[in-house]
Amino acid sequence: MERRQLEYFVAIVEHGSFTHAARALRVAQPSLSRAIGKLERELGVALFHRVGRNAVLSNAGELMVERARLVLRDLDALRAAARTVGEGAVGRVDVAATSSSALEPVISIVAELRERHPGVLVSTSSALSAAEVAAMVVQGRCEVGVCGSAERPVGPGLLAHHLRDEEFLLVAPPGTRRGDDATVSRDDLRDMRFVVTKPATATRALYDRFASSVPGLSIAAEVGDRSVVLPMVLRGIGASLMPDGWGELARRAGAEVHRFSPAESLPQWLLHRTGPITPATQAFLDTTLASAED
Template sequence: MAVELRHLRYLIAVAEHGSFTRAAEELRISQPTLSQQVKQLERAVGVQLLDRTGRAVRLTDAGATYVHYARGALRDLATAERAVMDLADLSRGHLRLALTPTFTAYLVGPLVAALHTAHPGITLEVREMPQDRIEAGLLADDHDLGLAFQGPHLPGIRATALFTETLGLVTAADADPGPLPVRDLATRRLALLSGDFATRGHIDAYLAAHGVRPDIAVEANSVQALTEIVRRTDLATVLPDAVTHDHPHLRPVPLDPALPSRTVTLLRRESAYESAASRAFAELTTRLVHTRGYLPAPAGSARAAAGVDQAADAP
């Protein structure tokens, strides 16, 4: 019997769930059918791939090796299908973009608008997630591109520096334009991102370094929530300055000394097929950050570094 793609997908599903029942539910086939198909695969390759003797179904050593290559085969096939469907004239295409959450507040909207205007035939899938998950997803071919911060990065990830993100106090538009000495934040009531955001850790470290204990009136797990709160109250927040670009009711107030800046990068898998849609999006991104006047990235920051993941915003 020849091995078919469904056999690979079925085996991988059982391995991931550790259960024929749960895998069958995900695959929307009956459990007996799934079991029969996996047995067919085992007969075809001539070895036992699953250990069914325990409470959970586990891969045998041979099964783990087979699944490793099966995943690679399915990933390569998906890449081949996208390459065939990709048209250089950009009359159609699909792009899978992953990004850390703060970019939804000021960057993803203008980027999507620019892409839709220039190439309306390209469909876009946008997902928010922490940076370590973005990089793992790129390596697994779950995403085409990622928007995050400069490394260190996982081996196999290529980073292209886009611009420098600056952070400061964000207040209602009628507030004093500053600059504001950092010590004055001890007397300002603040609304900040919750502690599970890396941006909040960045802010906390800055305040602690200057001996400031902030008066936190509100914590939120959404940048959009913070901008609405600041707009309608006398509270202030600390966010990327660029958040105010499309919000006339908000004003950026520089702090003295300034918060450490961060380099925003476009991430790719080094060996990935780069579709016409990916190339178009990268070019649009470069033009847009220049048009909007974001600070250039520091010289030399475009190199991708291998090593331990950098934490990134994640609710």
């Protein structure tokens, strides 16, 4: 079994067909097909069912894909470790993050890494929930994850470090008057209309808890793309609940931003799997944990 075969196999899974995988890898499709055919003969099983122009994983392929990703990650770790001698941390680290965690602390970590380890490239992938972040790390799709979750994320071979408690804020249209100048209580939310994300996000779960106990709460808009929440708030469509990483941006944009009293918060976690990791990943972990201790 060769590394190239595993790379081709994973690419077909991620792109959905031999044609799209060959285009992404910039190789001739016949070469890719021959490599996969050779791998299937070596293993004695079919890895894909060809359905029209698409490639659907067989049962054997489904069992193999997660291990293939992890093997490729481990090979990258070995290669990067050799390059590190005399060069410092170099290479790429793939980070899965929910939207609020991608804003903070990931942005601050990237900025600090650029100062300390200019040879490290951070590539982020978005996830809807903490469970999705954990799955992406366990499956080898990313090396590191950052997310908010009430419970410590768990998974086979997964390590979780508590970073901080992320605080939720009320972000309301300009001119909205609720509570005092700095804080609001749950009762202050009576009869407010909200822009919410679709179910499964931490902010939606918080809104649903409020809606079950605060009279008159209603949904003005439900969005799948969380980047449009703040623009909708600024246009007066409704208020929203946002993690504290959005606070500064929302204030600068002109929104009314209030903390809750008592505070509404959610633990934020740094995730990675056990086993070999690249020097670039180690640099990301060390920088993130050092920032959490400050």
